[in-house]
Amino acid sequence: MTIERVQPEAPPSPERSPALVARGLRRRFGRGTTETEILRGVDLHAEAGEIVTITGRSGSGKTTLLAVLSGFDTPDEGSVTFHGVPAEAVPWSVCAVLPQALGLAEELTCAENVALPLRLGPRPTRAVDVVVSTVLAELGLAALADRYPAELSFGQQQRVALARAVAPRPTVLLVDEPTAHLDADSTEAVLAVLRRVADEGTAVVAVTHDPAVREVADRRLELDGGVLLPV
Numbered sequence: 433m434t435i436e437r438v439q440p441e442a443p444p445s446p447e448r449s450p451a452l453v454a455r456g457l458r459r460r461f462g463r464g465t466t467e468t469e470i471l472r473g474v475d476l477h478a479e480a481g482e483i484v485t486i487t488g489r490s491g492s493g494k495t496t497l498l499a500v501l502s503g504f505d506t507p508d509e510g511s512v513t514f515h516g517v518p519a520e521a522v523p524w525s526v527c528a529v530l531p532q533a534l535g536l537a538e539e540l541t542c543a544e545n546v547a548l549p550l551r552l553g554p555r556p557t558r559a560v561d562v563v564v565s566t567v568l569a570e571l572g573l574a575a576l577a578d579r580y581p582a583e584l585s586f587g588q589q590q591r592v593a594l595a596r597a598v599a600p601r602p603t604v605l606l607v608d609e610p611t612a613h614l615d616a617d618s619t620e621a622v623l624a625v626l627r628r629v630a631d632e633g634t635a636v637v638a639v640t641h642d643p644a645v646r647e648v649a650d651r652r653l654e655l656d657g658g659v660l661l662p663v
């Protein structure tokens with residue numbers, strides 16, 4: 433007889449370094465006289481279980497920062513680590529992103545979009561359908577599961593992209609203006625999901641203009657002049 437053992441997840445050790453640490457990030461665009469340095473030495477850390485918000489005027493570099501943190505873009509200088517491991521050495525599933533441009537697969541239904549990282553990830557989830565329908569319901573999208581992104585409003589698509597990001601329970605979740613296109617009810621659902629995933633151990637970094645998002649933050653930062661400052 434074989435006994436199937438379910439490996440419990442290793443509990444986070446208190447000595448472990450923060451979920452996310454960025455040191456001295458610099459990012460420049462353009463050349464010669466048109467060169468501008470958007471990130472000028474950004475230091476940031478986010479611990480498991482906390483929500484950190486980053487505000488800043490339009491064009492201050494918030495989206496650029498999230499792109500560098502997520503590995504979508506490469507900094508000119510500086511480093512990003514996840515629990516002390518260099519970003520380039522961690523599996524893609526460690527860090528999930530809700531980008532400003534949502535990047536949903538148009539040929540997949542909403543439910544299929546959310547299921548995708550679960551099916552591709554290193555820890556295959558047996559109950560993919562249950563996870564997908566639960567998170568879609570949590571975000572008020574249950575009735576839209578079998579629709580295609582093009583059949584949804586932008587705000588609905590944004591919540592599908594958030595569902596896709598949180599479903600695999602990433603170590604770090606980066607969200608860019610997560611409530612920018614939402615009414616009050618949907619905003620409340622999104623904030624509840626951010627709080628839940630943080631409470632379950634994810635480190636959440638949210639770029640936002642929305643005071644409602646700042647209200648749920650454990651720590652608030654502002655990107656100003658290319659550096660992050662506490663507010």
Ligand SMILES: Nc1ncnc2c1ncn2[C@@H]1O[C@H](COP(=O)(O)OP(=O)(O)O)[C@@H](O)[C@H]1O
Nearest residue numbers: 461462470488489490491492493494495496497
């Ligand atoms: N790939 C790029 N090439 C050149 N300039 C860029 C690029 N990406 C961003 N920028 C510039 O960097 C600045 C910051 O942009 P962004 O990070 O999108 O700001 P925010 O998200 O805070 O509004 C803007 O002036 C933008 O034009």
Ligand SMILES: [Mg+2]
Nearest residue numbers: 494495496532
């Ligand atoms: Mg932006």
